[in-house]
Amino acid sequence: MQPLDWIILTVTLLFIVAYGALKTKGSQNVEEYILGSNQTPWWTVGLSVMATQASAITFLSTPGQAYHDGLGFVQFYFGLPLAMVVICLTFIPIYHKLKVYTAYEFLEQRFDVKSRSLAAIIFLIQRGLGTGLTIYAPAIILSSLLGWNLNAMNIAIGALVIIYTMTGGTRAVNVTHKQQMFVIMSGMIITFFIILDYLPDELSFNNALHIAGANDKLNILDFSVDPDKRYTIWTGLAGGFFLALSYFGTDQSQVQRYLSGKSIKESQMGLIMNGLLKVPMQFFILLIGVMVFVFFQFHSAPLHFNPNNTNSINKSVYKKDYNALETQLKEVAAEKEEISHLYVGQLHQDYDNKELHNRLVSLNSREKDLREQARQLIEKVDKGAETNDKDYVFLYFILNFLPKGLVGLLLAVIFSAAMSSSASGLNALASTTSIDIYKRLYPGEKEDKHMVNMTKLFTLFWGLVAILFACFGTLFENLIQLVNIIGSIFYGTVLGIFLVAFYIKYIKADAMFWGAFLAQLIIIVVYESDIVSFLWLNVLGAALAIGLSFLLQAMYNSASKDLYKVISRVCLSLVCLMSAAIITYYIMKIFA
Incomplete structure (x- = not known):
């Protein structure tokens, strides 16, 4: 990197952190700190939702995915616009009407405390892991290609995020997301046109697409019904729909973005904006990867990019x-x-x-x-x-072919994306821990200042956990590919709980709790058995949670009080046995 790249990278990151911290400091009550006083306009909601999902892995991996496999990955997002419509019609009005701070508060009103706690704990586990991954994944790639110290990068990214997230809460996250999305999209658009400029003078954009198409890089739709295929139109519409419905409808890192909207209409418009722009944005990022492939038809590429x-x-x-x-x-x-x-x-x-x-x-x-x-x-x-080098393709191109200054801007894009998704994760983890766990364990009236301070403390705690996980990331394999997989393992079950809560009044608290618990354990077993592609876990998890809870409720309704107790004990025994088996399996796997 040249001095100009360092200047652009440093100034961009420091401006985002300083702006977010100074612009939003001084939150004195819980509503302002967690919900941003419900003053966020729709376009900021939309940008914040997009920035939360667009992690650094998106801008590192997606072009490399297209370089190797073409545009077919865009099918992953086909179910997202449909999910946005369902959330706008059902989830948002209920959340706003009940004036909840977290999505899981609603579950206590519909079911009971243990159902709320189960959903909150599942969220804390998967989002805690996911936040560590959003820090670790870009750090491991950047450290490999730039020779920077991995742990130092993990700490740097985590510390920058902690500073402004602790200071301003949700408002700081929303405000910085605007700057981060501007940096991200500006950098990607500039890069796209520079790639086109680097292609031979006689090669038009249309002919560049022709070369890509000749090598099967433009095959967008795959109608295969093979369950082992990861990205088809069916996995996108079905699995992608359920994943998006759960992620945007029940994951607090996203729910908190649109709960801060000025009104139901503003929140709905923000999500519709995301639904309209997300697929084109992902298509554009994939198209950049395809153009990198065309570029390397006229330039030499390494045998292996890692x-x-x-x-x-x-x-x-x-x-x-x-x-x-x-x-x-x-x-x-x-x-x-x-x-x-x-x-x-x-x-x-x-x-x-x-x-x-x-x-x-x-x-x-x-x-x-x-x-x-x-x-x-x-x-x-x-x-x-890890022999899959897709995640290194785009950064290799950036470092070896882009002009001075633009390298710094593209690295700022990667850091900004890492910070945006990590900040949303920390903000949501802290809010959920504070409202759904701490406040339940220590009931009673608490001053706003006390709850704000506790939420800040939990932000620091989860930030340190994420950094620690990232620093020990080398103990695990294939971390970069795990972000969507981790979500798919847990999201389906949580979505099933919420779908029952919204639409199936017949099912009560106990049946829902045990049905969801069993469903989550079964999904873990199915994933480890590698029976289906991970996207189908979202559909299966939701179906199992609904089906098992419905079956248990029917058994409860037809049983006497004594039989009811027996059924409860059987459920508890099954859960204990499966939990013990899964824990034993993972312990053996770690030490194998």
Whole structure:
């Protein structure tokens, strides 16, 4: 990095933190600190919702995903606009009418304290892990490519977020989200046009898409019904719908964004804005990745993008084999560049030369084969190594091909995205701990100042937990891929609880509690058994929570008091046995 990059990166981050801290300091009551005094306009709600979901992983991984697999990942978001409509019609009016601080307060009014506590604890577990991941994932990639100390980066990102989130609460998160989204989208748009400018002069945008399409990068829709396929139109509409419905409707990190809206209408407009813009935004980010792929048709790319793995293999006995593959890749790249120029020349004359087309496809297939052989060598050196290098593609392009100054801006984009999602997570974790746990454990009237101070203290606590988790992240495998998977494991069950609460009055508290508890344990078993793609866990979790609670309620209604006690004890025994089995399994897995 050049001095100009450092200046742009430092000034951008410090401005966001200082602005957020100074603009919103001095919150004196709980409503102002947690709900921003319900003064947030709709467009700020919309931007804040988008910034909360758009973590650094989105801007690191998504272009790399498109580079390798094309635009098909956009199907993941097809269910999101439908979910926004359902939330606007059902969830938002109820939350505002009851004047709740957290989504889980509603569950106590509908069911009882233990149902509220179960949902809150599930949220704290998955969001606590998720917040640590939003810090760790960009830190591990940046430290690998820039040579920066990983733990120092974890602490730096976490500390910056803690400062303004503690100071201003929800208002600080909402205010900084506006600046962060401006930095993020400005950086991505500028990068897109620079990539286009870097392509050969004779290559039009339309012809660039033609080259991408020739290599199957523009296949957006997949109608396959294979349950093992991760991204199809069906997983997007069904699994993506349930995931979005649970995430935006029941996850406090999102609920808190639109609970701060000025009115029901303002909150609804903010979510509709997100529903309208989210799919185009993700499509645009994927398109950047496709253009990076086209760029590398005319420039050489490394055999493997993760420098940690490259360094490891270059110190091993497989160095010569790896170097041989690199030599072959250079030959393929040189021929591919030549064929690409010839193909573009033909396209420029409105002629799609099938021979050149097929040759280009063959060369890219050969390149994929070489990369696969490289991954196999890396696994021989270290069986636990993460050989999926998709997350390193875009940052490699940024650091090696973008001009001075813009590198600093793009790194500011990545840091801003990490900070925006982490801040929302910490804010929601602190609010849930304060309102749903602390206030329940220590009942009685408490002054606003006391609750504000406790919420600030919980913000600091969860911030330190997230940093600690991030610093010990190297003890776990495949963390970067876990963000959506962790959500899918837990979101379905919580969504099932809320759907019952909203729509099925027949089911009462005890049946709902035990049904949801059993459903969550079953989902963990299903995930570990790798029976279906993780997106289907959202559908399955919600269905199990509803189905089991309905079945238990029917058994309770038809049972005598003695049989009712037996059923409760059976449920408790099943939960204890399954919990013990799962805990034992994970302990054995850790020490294996």
